Amino acid sequence: MRCIIVDDEPIAREGIKLLVAEIPQLELLTSFNNAEDASVFIHDTTVDLIFLDINMPGINGIEFAHNIPRQTLIIFTTAYSQYALDSYEVDAIDYLVKPIDPVKFRKAVNKAIIYHSLLINEEKKRVDVEDEYILVKSDRKYFKVNLNEILFVEGLKDYVIIQMENQRIISRMTLKSIHELLPQSIFIRINRSYIINTKYIDSFDNNDVFIKNYEIGIGSSYREDFFKSIATNNALY
Structure with a gap:
């Protein structure tokens, strides 16, 4: 601990x-x-x-x-x-x-x-992970969410919001917990509140990542790991 x-x-x-x-x-x-x-x-x-x-x-x-x-x-x-x-x-x-x-x-x-x-x-227990999707509990039901459809995950106090292009799912759990369950070669935490799917990065600069119509800030304590991950995994290609 x-x-x-x-x-x-x-x-x-x-x-x-x-x-x-x-x-x-x-x-x-x-x-x-x-x-x-x-x-x-x-x-x-x-x-x-x-x-x-x-x-x-x-x-x-x-x-x-x-x-x-x-x-x-x-x-x-x-x-x-x-x-x-x-x-x-x-x-x-x-x-x-x-x-x-x-x-x-x-x-x-x-x-x-x-x-x-x-x-x-x-x-x-709120999330079951399979090879290509996760089962997320939300509103007393389980939703099948394909990993390749997730744009990013946002943490909001005791909840996470899984954002897809045409849908969002809210589940009661922490951002840290879902990050540990997602493939971290693809999903990168870029600030205290956001995990992004690097496959959907359209562009980025030293301070922000742009995904579709979303602009997400890169936290100062996460910046070094973000750029290392991009360079190591060639995440944009």
């Missing part, structure tokens, strides 16, 4: 880093001393778990938690036990009071790992 630490206290951040390092299932991406910078980071990077302090300058942990993706899990780490009730409002996995007990930390992480696995399995 890809995780980050958000805590304004340097000593607390270092302590959590040591605890994270003891658990092989966790990959620490980075840490932040404020919620504002963390918010910018998770906008462009998939994060599975956040170790989040509550009482911080600026945006506090509870406010920040209300605005993170549904699939990103939270373990609160705070010196103040009175915030425990507030943590339930954002469906936190657990609430750890500093100084953090290593045993309780491990138990909280184990709960997060189990719940993360359940989320992944739930999302994968």
Whole structure:
């Protein structure tokens, strides 16, 4: 699980880093001393778990938690036990009071790992992949969608919109989940919200890709991989 630490206290951040390092299932991406910078980071990077302090300058942990993706899990780490009730409002996995007990930390992480696995399995059940098409659940029915008819896939909070030339299908799942199931030699993620079918690229420049009548921006953190993929796979030919 890809995780980050958000805590304004340097000593607390270092302590959590040591605890994270003891658990092989966790990959620490980075840490932040404020919620504002963390918010910018998770906008462009998939994060599975956040170790989040509550009482911080600026945006506090509870406010920040209300605005993170549904699939990103939270373990609160705070010196103040009175915030425990507030943590339930954002469906936190657990609430750890500093100084953090290593045993309780491990138990909280184990709960997060189990719940993360359940989320992944739930999302994968919504899409069945065959060689040339996918079966997508939408509005209580399954739709057969030919891969070569997909122009792009757009992520919108907890939903994806599969855009074809004359039809769009909306399904409750994450963009990350459907990307993992699509052939990535053809389907490339070019920003936080879009996966495109490279076979339908009409043209592109340094900032945008043009498909039919659609103009889709290339995210700064995705730009290098996009151009590498185009060059490697000769995607336009």
